Amino acid sequence: MKSIISGKCFVYGANIDTDQIYPGRFLDLTDPDKVAEHAMEGADPSFVKEVGPGDIIVAAANFGCGSSREHAAVTLKTVGVGAILADSFGRIFYRNAINLGVPLLVCPGIAGVVKRGDRLTVDLTTGKVTNETTGAAAQAQALSGYVMEILAGGGIKPMIKEKYGQ
Amino acid sequence: MHAIEKILARAAGKATVATGEIINCKVDLAGINDLYLQTIRSFREMGGKKVNDPRKLVVFLDHYAPASTITQADNQKQFREFCWDQGIDLLMDVDTGVCHQVLADNGLVYPGMVLVVTDSHTTTHGAFGAFGTGVGATDLAIIMMTGQLWFRVPEVIRINLEGRLPKGVFAKDVILKVIGSLGADYGVYRAVEFTGPVLKEFGISERMALCNMTTEMGAKTAYIQPDEITMAFLKGKTKQDYEIFATDPGYEYAAEHSLDVSDLMPQVAAPHSVDNVFDITAYAGRPVDQAFLGTCTGGRVEDLAVAAGILKGRRVNPRTRFLVVPASKGVFLEAMDKGYIQALLEAGATFVTPGCAACLGTHQGMLASGETCITASSRNFPGRMGHTKAEIFVGSPAAVAAAALEGKIVNPADYLE
Numbered sequence: 001m002k003s004i005i006s007g008k009c010f011v012y013g014a015n016i017d018t019d020q021i022y023p024g025r026f027l028d029l030t031d032p033d034k035v036a037e038h039a040m041e042g043a044d045p046s047f048v049k050e051v052g053p054g055d056i057i058v059a060a061a062n063f064g065c066g067s068s069r070e071h072a073a074v075t076l077k078t079v080g081v082g083a084i085l086a087d088s089f090g091r092i093f094y095r096n097a098i099n100l101g102v103p104l105l106v107c108p109g110i111a112g113v114v115k116r117g118d119r120l121t122v123d124l125t126t127g128k129v130t131n132e133t134t135g136a137a138a139q140a141q142a143l144s145g146y147v148m149e150i151l152a153g154g155g156i157k158p159m160i161k162e163k164y165g166q
Numbered sequence: 167m168h169a170i171e172k173i174l175a176r177a178a179g180k181a182t183v184a185t186g187e188i189i190n191c192k193v194d195l196a197g198i199n200d201l202y203l204q205t206i207r208s209f210r211e212m213g214g215k216k217v218n219d220p221r222k223l224v225v226f227l228d229h230y231a232p233a234s235t236i237t238q239a240d241n242q243k244q245f246r247e248f249c250w251d252q253g254i255d256l257l258m259d260v261d262t263g264v265c266h267q268v269l270a271d272n273g274l275v276y277p278g279m280v281l282v283v284t285d286s287h288t289t290t291h292g293a294f295g296a297f298g299t300g301v302g303a304t305d306l307a308i309i310m311m312t313g314q315l316w317f318r319v320p321e322v323i324r325i326n327l328e329g330r331l332p333k334g335v336f337a338k339d340v341i342l343k344v345i346g347s348l349g350a351d352y353g354v355y356r357a358v359e360f361t362g363p364v365l366k367e368f369g370i371s372e373r374m375a376l377c378n379m380t381t382e383m384g385a386k387t388a389y390i391q392p393d394e395i396t397m398a399f400l401k402g403k404t405k406q407d408y409e410i411f412a413t414d415p416g417y418e419y420a421a422e423h424s425l426d427v428s429d430l431m432p433q434v435a436a437p438h439s440v441d442n443v444f445d446i447t448a449y450a451g452r453p454v455d456q457a458f459l460g461t462c463t464g465g466r467v468e469d470l471a472v473a474a475g476i477l478k479g480r481r482v483n484p485r486t487r488f489l490v491v492p493a494s495k496g497v498f499l500e501a502m503d504k505g506y507i508q509a510l511l512e513a514g515a516t517f518v519t520p521g522c523a524a525c526l527g528t529h530q531g532m533l534a535s536g537e538t539c540i541t542a543s544s545r546n547f548p549g550r551m552g553h554t555k556a557e558i559f560v561g562s563p564a565a566v567a568a569a570a571l572e573g574k575i576v577n578p579a580d581y582l583e
């Protein structure tokens with residue numbers, strides 16, 4: 001796992017639900033590359049054209065609330081999102097993203113101090129967030145030991161495979 | 167300890183657990199929906215060949231019942247083959263209905279169990295005193311492999327419901343009021359318990375609606391202490407021996423709220439979030455293109471009964487489409503027996519086969535841009551039922567039926583005996 005993540009950011013408001021991250025009408029798709037074509041389509045149709053590897057999503061409260069669809073985490077992982085920072089996260093989305101190895105950090109107030117396109121650097125081990133464009137800094141909550149373990153292993157699948165693979 | 171903690175402690179094989187602790191729990195039953203072929207993919211990616219215990223798995227073909235596209239059909243085909251191959255007998259095919267109602271109908275849910283489904287509304291089963299929670303595909307695949315999953319022991323919020331329900335006010339209105347007051351993220355990572363005398367007025371159907379909607383405040387699980395109403399429902403349904411856990415006196419809740427329902431008006435969540443809640447009269451007169459009655463939230467026999475009461479011998483407004491989806495085959499049969507289906511059909515309802523139908527915005531009743539829908543389901547997110555520029559109001563089954571009759575949002579209390 002890279003412990004320093006750096007990328008340009010996309011900023012959203014509160015309650016971005018999984019229908020906005022990945023619209024229900026594409027739920028029958030299963031190939032990650034096809035799933036990736038619809039990332040954030042309900043909230044921001046231009047996201048998918050502008051996002052690049054390592055880019056960071058910043059949001060206000062309750063990002064990823066709503067359904068349990070793992071597609072929402074798969075789509076963001078596959079387009080290369082490096083980290084997501086928000087006031088809080090929908091709990092199933094949180095588990096799904098961490099399981100896939102996408103770092104999610106609770107960072108209250110972050111959406112108020114960054115603009116779309118700013119360059120952010122996030123240190124996963126310390127939770128320090130720096131806005132390279134404006135020089136502003138913020139502090140995210142530290143990730144729990146178990147979450148760090150999952151992220152360090154590149155997601156939960158390799159961990160389970162090693163222990164229980166048949 | 168709280169009853170929920172005792173359930174988790176038992177499942178983790180521990181004498182006690184503490185709030186915030188991360189524990190590994192044995193899962194009594196795990197359910198997979200047809201949206202989540204990724205579950206099987208993740209299972210294989212993790213080196214899975216044979217599931218840990220096929221008797222503890224249930225597969226629901228409900229979201230795409232029956233398949234509308236070749237991709238959906240192919241996904242369902244793979245699920246069926248997986249079940250046959252793995253010896254999973256609990257395959258609930260496209261004739262059975264929405265997972266949560268099917269679990270209740272078939273006695274698969276009981277007090278004290280740990281139930282995990284790839285569906286966020288698994289909180290519904292707090293109505294039976296079960297620990298029910300939703301997860302994604304990979305978490306479910308971990309259960310398939312190991313029979314277990316990790317959980318963080320949640321804080322518990324208590325919501326005490328007092329007073330007497332006025333005419334036209336249902337469990338759905340109560341929970342909308344709660345979500346509107348506390349906010350869509352108030353319950354994130356936490357458990358929500360309902361207590362108080364109003365619960366005695368609620369049957370299992372209304373208790374399920376109450377617990378179901380805690381998902382819309384982000385809750386991890388919901389809980390209602392099992393009582394004689396629960397036991398009467400379960401009698402003859404479940405074959406399981408179950409244990410009812412009770413919260414220790416002096417347990418400290420993370421927060422406690424009280425709501426007196428006596429003066430409550432019928433409620434509605436306006437576009438585009440479920441915590442955007444108002445007295446329904448604030449939107450009275452708003453024309454409705456589609457009225458949607460159904461789902462795991464509002465498609466039970468009691469819901470169809472209320473709607474039939476309002477519409478029997480009357481006609482749905484010609485400008486409004488009235489979509490009715492019984493939540494399950496069991497619901498459909500019982501409602502037919504009681505004459506509700508005939509009454510609704512004669513009034514002008516369009517029936518859809520039991521399942522999720524338009525609820526998730528993929529098929530069977532999508533909305534066009536600029537259209538307005540009132541729904542007995544749980545969500546009004548942008549694009550939830552079709553176009554992102556459609557407007558969805560969430561209300562009680564009575565509010566939906568009354569709107570279907572008038573072609574506009576009205577106070578359903580005026581249409582009830």
Ligand code: SF4
Pocket residue numbers: 229264265285287461462463521522525526543544
């Ligand atoms: S009826 Fe709607 S809320 Fe319930 S499980 Fe189906 S899609 Fe989800």
